[in-house]
Amino acid sequence: MGPGREKSGGISEGSCRHCINITKWMPVLFIVTVIAWSYYAFVIQVCLITMQETWLKILALIVYHIVTTLFLWSYWQTIFTCSSRVPRKFKIPQAELELMEGATQDSEIFEVLNRIVRSNELPVQTRTNLTQLRYCEKCQIIKPDRTHHCSVCGYCILKMDHHCPLVSLFGYHCFLVTKNRSTLESFRSPVFSHGPDKKGFNLGCYNNFVEVFGDDKKKWFLPVFTSLGDGISFPTRHIVNTSNNGNYNSLDTTDSSAASGNSPDHCVEVKVEARTELRDSNANPHGPSVHDTRPHKESTLR
Numbered sequence: 001m002g003p004g005r006e007k008s009g010g011i012s013e014g015s016c017r018h019c020i021n022i023t024k025w026m027p028v029l030f031i032v033t034v035i036a037w038s039y040y041a042f043v044i045q046v047c048l049i050t051m052q053e054t055w056l057k058i059l060a061l062i063v064y065h066i067v068t069t070l071f072l073w074s075y076w077q078t079i080f081t082c083s084s085r086v087p088r089k090f091k092i093p094q095a096e097l098e099l100m101e102g103a104t105q106d107s108e109i110f111e112v113l114n115r116i117v118r119s120n121e122l123p124v125q126t127r128t129n130l131t132q133l134r135y136c137e138k139c140q141i142i143k144p145d146r147t148h149h150c151s152v153c154g155y156c157i158l159k160m161d162h163h164c165p166l167v168s169l170f171g172y173h174c175f176l177v178t179k180n181r182s183t184l185e186s187f188r189s190p191v192f193s194h195g196p197d198k199k200g201f202n203l204g205c206y207n208n209f210v211e212v213f214g215d216d217k218k219k220w221f222l223p224v225f226t227s228l229g230d231g232i233s234f235p236t237r238h239i240v241n242t243s244n245n246g247n248y249n250s251l252d253t254t255d256s257s258a259a260s261g262n263s264p265d266h267c268v269e270v271k272v273e274a275r276t277e278l279r280d281s282n283a284n285p286h287g288p289s290v291h292d293t294r295p296h297k298e299s300t301l302r
């Protein structure tokens with residue numbers, strides 16, 4: 001989500017909020033200024049004034065305008081694409097919240113959370129470091145896998161990465177796409193019921209790429225939404241189907257040899273199934289947006 005979509009907290013929050021909003025737009029202003037300057041320098045000074053050969057002039061202008069149009073289109077999408085909110089079924093009901101507030105031990109809190117996950121059949125595989133379910137106190141939700149609270153937006157973001165107004169670190173994010181890893185996950189491994197696993201969502205280079213860019217090759221270089229999946233449940237390298245029975249605990253125990261990476265044959269099978277699974281579950285055209293790991297739609301380290 002870009003700065004234009006930040007949720008306004010209301011006028012009562014005062015000028016401080018406005019200062020923050022203005023600050024958020026500064027990098028965008030910087031980028032637009034750089035583009036405007038580059039347009040003047042290249043199109044006017046280089047192409048129209050300096051270049052002599054007409055064919056070279058036309059070729060340079062065509063290439064420049066194609067690249068610039070794709071860049072501005074991508075940048076627009078980065079800023080103005082709205083990120084999906086966590087579905088209501090992940091919300092912790094009021095009665096359960098009161099139970100959690102009155103709890104004297106952590107185990108009571110996690111008992112409540114486990115109950116909600118079971119009754120709502122939530123496809124949750126990842127845990128906190130304590131191997132307990134992840135939840136957000138601010139949003140009062142159980143966090144779907146790869147969801148994190150964004151302090152800039154003020155709510156939980158599906159497949160959260162980070163904000164990057166300078167759209168920087170292109171090469172690094174290409175690397176992350178090939179590994180199916182968000183920046184957050186590269187700094188802190190997601191924890192499954194068998195333990196932390198940095199490679200947990202890695203389905204192989206090509207499948208990882210397809211999960212983010214989609215399986216229609218014609219659209220790979222266009223900034224339109226083509227990612228596979230629903231942003232809530234993700235196939236992992238050892239478990240593919242995350243939502244068929246709602247029994248989230250059984251998922252990580254079906255094949256311990258594959259989980260430890262000792263079964264290459266199984267892994268190949270899983271990769272094929274994973275792609276099918278992703279395609280079948282591609283039901284949300286407005287799924288995770290700029291917070292995901294598409295390199296051309298990245299947003300800034302916070």
Ligand SMILES: [Zn+2]
Binds near residue numbers: 150153157163
């Ligand atoms: Zn955000």
Ligand SMILES: [Zn+2]
Binds near residue numbers: 155156
């Ligand atoms: Zn949250």
